[in-house]
Amino acid sequence: GAVVSQHPSWVICKSGTSVKIECRSLDFQATTMFWYRQFPKQSLMLMATSNEGSKATYEQGVEKDKFLINHASLTLSTLTVTSAHPEDSSFYICSAEGLAVQETQYFGPGTRLLVL
Amino acid sequence: KNEVEQSPQNLTAQEGEFITINCSYSVGISALHWLQQHPGGGIVSLFMLSSGKKKHGRLIATINIQEKHSSLHITASHPRDSAVYICARGGEYGNKLVFGAGTILRVKS
Numbered sequence: 767g768a769v770v771s772q773h774p775s776w777v778i779c780k781s782g783t784s785v786k787i788e789c790r791s792l793d794f795q796a797t798t799m800f801w802y803r804q805f806p807k808q809s810l811m812l813m814a815t816s817n818e819g820s821k822a823t824y825e826q827g828v829e830k831d832k833f834l835i836n837h838a839s840l841t842l843s844t845l846t847v848t849s850a851h852p853e854d855s856s857f858y859i860c861s862a863e864g865l866a867v868q869e870t871q872y873f874g875p876g877t878r879l880l881v882l
Numbered sequence: 883k884n885e886v887e888q889s890p891q892n893l894t895a896q897e898g899e900f901i902t903i904n905c906s907y908s909v910g911i912s913a914l915h916w917l918q919q920h921p922g923g924g925i926v927s928l929f930m931l932s933s934g935k936k937k938h939g940r941l942i943a944t945i946n947i948q949e950k951h952s953s954l955h956i957t958a959s960h961p962r963d964s965a966v967y968i969c970a971r972g973g974e975y976g977n978k979l980v981f982g983a984g985t986i987l988r989v990k991s
Contacts, residue, residue, distance in 0.1 A: 800978070804923075809968065809981045857923050871979065873917070873925035 768794045770862045772874035779850055780882055787845045787877045789860030795840035796862035800871065801833075804857040816843050840864075850881040885909060886971055888982035895989050901956040903985045905969035912972055914952045915979060916943050919966040928954070928967075959989045 769792040779785050789799055798817050802810040814835050816822040822835035834846040843862075847854050857878050861871040887906045895901050905914070916928040929936050929943040931952070936943050940959075945952040956963055966986050970979040 809983050810925075810979075811981075812978060815978065859923075859925060861925075870927060870930050871915070872927060875922075875924040878923065 768792075768862075768864070768870075768872040770796075770860065770872045770874040772858075772860055772877050774877060775875060776878050778880045778882065781851055782849055785847045785850055785879060787847075787858055787860075787879075789843045789845070789862065789874050791841045791862040791864065791872070794862075794864040794872075796843070796864050797840065798863045799837055799843040800861045800863075801835060801843075801845050802859045802861070804859060804876075810859060813845075847879065850879070852881045855879055855881045885980050886969060886982040888967075888969055888985050890985060891983065892986045893988070895959050895987070897960055897989055897991045899959050899989075901959050901963075901987065901989075903954045903967050903969075903987070905952045905954070905982055907950050907952075907969075907971045907980075909971075910950075911947075914945050915970040915972065916952070916954050917968040917970060919968060919984070921965070925968075956987075961989045961991050964988045 771790045773788045801813045803813050804810045812825050813828045814822045814824045816835050816837040818837050818840050824830045832848055837843040857876050859876040860874045863871050885908050889904045913930050913932045915930050918926045918928050931945050940957045942955040966984040968984045970981045972979050
């Protein structure tokens with residue numbers, strides 16, 4: 767089946783720094799990628815939808831200037847958490863959907879972010 | 883009220899038992915997804931279905947569009963099935979998924 771990778775899997779950073787998380791579709795072209803956040807014991811919450819070559823669409827309540835999303839190619843989307851604060855500590859998951867696998871989203875393994 | 887409701891929230895079963903997890907949703911959909919999340923956090927897509935029934939190994943997913951209800955069944959459960967099972971609906975907003983709260987399954991040996 768289709769494979770989606772995320773890097774890094776774990777990151778610890780100091781408050782005020784920026785962190786970049788990569789999401790790659792390894793064996794298919796992802797026209798759309800989704801970024802989710804999951805707090806402990808809660809379900810996934812969609813943060814934004816990213817289409818290759820265009821600006822991301824953010825969900826209500828998600829600050830686009832704080833969570834920068836770039837989908838520069840059909841296999842790579844990045845999420846940058848700018849000026850991270852402890853409340854940004856969470857599990858960030860991406861998923862990808864491609865033309866050939868439309869409506870099936872393939873999920874990455876997730877990135878655990880801890881902001882000290 | 884959540885758009886996607888799952889039951890039960892927690893489920894403990896003995897190895898070998900037949901398990902059913904239910905999912906109800908409140909709006910029409912184009913597809914219903916069942917996902918599995920292991921303790922490490924990674925998510926695996928188990929099924930995407932828009933009608934009828936799908937089977938993969940010991941897992942069976944069914945959906946009743948008229949009743950807006952889906953079930954995930956696990957036959958001959960095993961401790962390695964212990965995970966959080968999440969249903970999610972797609973449709974109304976295109977390919978965005980709306981997630982249920984998840985069902986925490988623990989299978990004891």
